[in-house]
Amino acid sequence: MNRAQVLTPWTTGALGANVPRLTVDHPCFSYVDVTDQPCQNIPPTPNLFTAEVVCDDATLAAIEADPNYSVLWSEPL
């Protein structure tokens, strides 16, 4: 398993909720919004935030290869 911080846009999920697009495209074991950005300010500006995720090696490799996301740092657990 790995821990990583990743820049991801928000998207709209079930129940009309704002959800990090990263967790839709690349399901992770866990995720935390490290910004606590106010709900009212989410889409459209700024529509990018930092999520801290825990994921396996294959998922981290897939995120790193996906041009929609920027991995700020990662470390093995």
Place this chain on the structure above:
Amino acid sequence: MRKLLMGGPQLLAFDSFTDVNGTALTAHTADTGQSWTHGAGTGTATIQNNKAQFTGVTSEADPWVIPAGVANVTVSATMNWAANEDAGLVVRWLDANNYWFFDGAQSTGVWTVFEKTAGVQTSRASGTFAFSLNTDYQVRVVASGPLMSLFVNGALVVSFNSANQQGNTKHGIFIGGAAAVNVLVDNFRVTTP
């Protein structure tokens, strides 16, 4: 004379859901005397075999809440999913547009912390704890100051820190999605942390 003051959690609300079958939850009184409010949505909740039986509606979040008078709490219940749907606990409810809920999705085993502020609903954190249908699970949320943590059968699944919605004093049960019967709940309890 000296008095010995006992520590430990203080019971704020408790419901064993003991009542006549078919009684609407909103017409039922908790063991500790409070009444339940259906906070939003068109789902249903009734008493069946001394448990609360919740039925949801597609693409809708339905919270039921009870006043506890305190925002820093431990909220717990025995929950049993009868279908591949979403359900969990509500903490720090103010109104239909402002509260937190912890949602367990049976089909994926993903538990998500949702914040709803000013009517905008946002996923703040998630963790994984796979669970089975037709099995009892002890679900517990501890909300103390900015830190809120969800435990399932005693295992920490997800935590989140936030300054938002810290002072709201109603707590309860959440369901989402549609099924003939989503989830059965027993022994709902609110205590001080």
